Amino acid sequence: MSIIQNIKIAVDAIVFGYEKNQLFVLLVKQKFGDTKNLWCLPGGFVLNNESLTAAVTRELREETGITVNYLEQLYTFGDKIDRDPRFRVVSVAYFALVDPSKLTLTTITNTDAEKAKWFPIDQLPDLAYDHREIIDTAFARLKNKLTYQPIGFDLLETEFLFSELENLYTTLLEKNIDRRNFRKKILGFGIIDETDKIISVKSGRPAKLFKFNEKKYRELELKGFHFEIKFN
């Protein structure tokens, strides 16, 4: 305690978006510093009187203009002491999800970040620091969490087609799904409401729009219900 601690605390956000069978990660390019020409995760240092959660949402707003649908703490990266070559930084990483409406970024005119851009998860550019590793951790968490928490809905529009939900799962988890069994199971949970809307997309038979009923889910959860989807 008598020794002065010289470690900085940062927060980083891994924001996932999904559209047309592709998962995207939101990255920014910094204007200044060593990482000038590298992309990195949105984030930055925590202010003295700011909670960690406030820091992430502020950085996201400042650097990308985005507000997210889902946010949770992922992991704190602080074992590699030289993960930032400038000085010791411990980073608390947050994991966030947005719906497709956020995938077109409005121009950002701010101070820190030159620009923000969505990258497909399988076409990431070179990343600063250990941000690649952080994204891998987040992606693993996303895939895992999809199987036991109803977070897939946060990656879809409020009203979605069953096939979109289905494709979300098959794409991200790289597993095949029996459409009938999947539908039966999900609908059996009783947490998805059918809307009275039917829409037509390009070709094929028009399909019903569905809606996640979060209230119902919370109720069932209290009664011991566990969302769970298994794959072969």
Next chain:
Amino acid sequence: MSIIQNIKIAVDAIVFGYEKNQLFVLLVKQKFGDTKNLWCLPGGFVLNNESLTAAVTRELREETGITVNYLEQLYTFGDKIDRDPRFRVVSVAYFALVDPSKLTLTTITNTDAEKAKWFPIDQLPDLAYDHREIIDTAFARLKNKLTYQPIGFDLLETEFLFSELENLYTTLLEKNIDRRNFRKKILGFGIIDETDKIISVKSGRPAKLFKFNEKKYRELELKGFHFEIKFN
């Protein structure tokens, strides 16, 4: 970045031990400071050139003399900015398990902590800071994790009785278990080896000692096996 960040990083450890149907948490009483007469979690500030993991193990050694069987990052507490009344501290909490041999503490002659002591989880003293909340989080994680990861074995001696495993689950999860089904299921996993030892405890029929086969577990895990125990 031009503003000086004035936040300290600490690590805290929630160490669980289990013996005779009771779960214990390891606490320490500080010699100095505001928390002089309160118990708190072992932990302290991270040194400049020390990884977070190294900081926890060091603090545990210094304050309690213990080395643990299992250690994982739990959560980073940094949303309440006045969780420490002295100054802003963000604490990375780690969750640890020890076997019953660690439950008798050797005398600690060190600098920071006056003394270390095991407390039953349901008889915790008044705790400093938000440590009560941290313990609650850790306890919830423990209970949850017990159902999907074979960590219960880290709370038992290397060789254990089936009834001990059974009691661990019934005690911590407060659920009844059908002994036959439980045994059938666990043995069916193929990750527990029967030893050729049979021991007698007080009264009743003597029982076989079993041993967790971690190597086997890792192998099966790679092939897609998932440890899972459900309760009614």
Next chain:
DNA sequence: TCAAAAGTGTTCTCTTTACACCCATGG
């Protein structure tokens, strides 16, 4: 011989899997 805990199988129920054809629309 009694008390205490260990050990052991079978049946029933429920959940999961496998599987294929018709429907509604747009072009």
Next chain:
DNA sequence: CCATGGGTGTAAAGAGAACACTTTTGA
């Protein structure tokens, strides 16, 4: 009328739940 994706039921297999008596030892 053809291509495209949407919508649906049933049977078989596997997993989980319910259930009670015998065995071995120490006191």
